Amino acid sequence: MSSPAPFSRYEFMIAWRYLRARRAEGGVSVMTWISLIGIALGVMALIATLAVRAGFRAEFVDTILGANAHSTVYMMPQRVETEFTDDVYVVPGRFQDYDAMAARLAEVPGVTRTAAIIRGQVMATANDSSNVAEVYGVSLADLKAMPRIVDPATSTGNVEDFGRGIAIGSGIARELAVEIGDKLRLIAPEGARTPFGTTPRVNTYEVTYIFSAGRYDIDRTRIYMPLAEAQSYFNREGVADEVEIYVTDPEQIDDWTLPLLRAAGEGAQVWNWRDSSGSFLAALDMEDDVMFVILSVLVLIASMNITSGLIMLVKNKGRDIGILRTMGLTEGAVLRVFFLCGAFTGVIGTLAGVILGVLLALNVDSIMAGLNALTGGGAWQPEVRGIYRLPAELRAWDIFRAVALSLALSFIVTIFPARRAARMNPVEALRYE
Structure with missing residues (x-):
């Protein structure tokens, strides 16, 4: 048994x-x-x-990927000597033919979108209050491609009106007590060039769109401005500061670093979202x-x-x-x-x-x-x-x-x-x- x-x-x-x-x-x-x-x-x-x-x-x-580029290509600063003296000064690297550069980077396999942008620091003032802000000069199409920025559930105003004003973060709007249709004064240290030097540039813009990217630091410091207006405001006519890159798999963004460097050519550098937030x-x-x-x-x-x-x-x-x-x-x-x-x-x-x-x-x-x-x-x-x-x-x-x-x-x-x-x-x- x-x-x-x-x-x-x-x-x-x-x-x-x-x-x-x-x-x-x-x-x-x-x-x-x-x-x-x-x-x-x-x-x-x-x-x-x-x-x-x-x-x-x-x-x-x-929140990072919904309001920022997956990777950014920029030019290294250049050292320039004056014609009559031995003085050397550094000129920020910029893209002269940025449309061609953006098109070339877009051909890299896995890249879904590229965008040339202008970046600058300003002082935003309204209602006797002020706040330091970072301005991004972008096109309307590029702005609408950012899911965290154009989310109807968290934004106010019509994004289609972006061409006649600026888009600001909800933190800036709250601290400066501005709403859709209000005026916001922007003061940039690098403004108009005169025989006596460069004077600060002061322009007033209508707030046409208020967004919330879900990040406190972004909402409190970021302003979007039409690309052509940003080029004029920051004395960047005909150039762009950076070219933003968007890829199919942002988690593997490091795999695109070398291909982007090869496509960008000599003097270019790549900075991706992991470099800024990896630690x-x-x-x-x-x-x-x-x-x-x-x-x-x-x-x-x-x-x-x-x-x-x-x-x-x-x-x-x-x-x-x-x-x-x-x-x-x-x-x-x-x-x-x-x-x-x-x-x-x-x-x-x-x-x-x-x-x-x-x-x-x-x-x-x-x-x-x-x-x-x-x-x-x-x-x-x-x-x-x-x-x-x-x-x-x-x-x-x-x-x-x-x-x-x-x-x-x-x-x-x-x-x-x-x-x-x-x-x-x-x-x-x-x-x-």
Whole structure:
């Protein structure tokens, strides 16, 4: 007669019976509940934290790519000697034939769009208030191609009116108290050239469009101006400061650096979005790993309660173990019975933690809104974090590794007390019964 297969139905039945036993029957239901709740809370915290970290990174990257170029090509500054003296001064590098350069860069495989731009610093003033701003001279078509800038849900005004005015960030509009149709005075240090030198240029423009890019620093400092007007305003007639590049896969933007340098020619340099934000993203990735390790320790501590509960269960069930062994149960069968007792706790706690973690991640916006209401807006400060909201992004990989970690720890810590039960001598267990 062959022995039953491992993990047979009766082993599950005995394990479930022991797990549900009342304390008066020698069970450890209180310890079981403590273990289950601890594992559930640990898995919930792990899943919610990973979701928030993933959402924060995705939102941060999306605000970068939604309002900025994936890569930028510019010319190196040139050193020029004066004709009659030995003085040397540096001239900023600019593109003379920028349309041809943009067309040449657009031919690089994987490049979806190019745009020549003008960039300059100004002082924006209105209503007795002022703010430092960075002006981008772009065409209407290029402005409309920026998803974060032309989002109807977060913008005010008609983007088609851009040709007769300027577009400003919501932060500038708020600080200077301007709305659509109001006038904004821009003061540039490099203005009109006179026999006495260069004087600041002061122009007044109508605000025709107000946008919110989702980034506090962008909304507070950025102004868009029609390209031709920016060339005239900053004394850049017939030239462009940079050529912006947009590619099919921004996450792999480093793969385009060499092809863009070859297409741009001698004296050109490439600066992509990873160069400007790579250190911050690397810090986020490191924090993700650290948080995973820290929360894994919490799950391990919760799992250790399973060991305590099983040791007590084995001690209380010594008589039962002796009877089961005399009835023919092998050491392996007894080990599997008590292993299943711990495994049940780990599996149920993990499932509960997954459900709670997913619910917490899906409602993190509402939770943060409530905390902000209670703290008067101090729970989330856009000027510190950069973005306006705390998003959460549930990823299958994050849920999988949280579940795998919890189950693995639960199964591992169960082995020691289960082996202790399996090695118990039935004669010794029944000697005093």
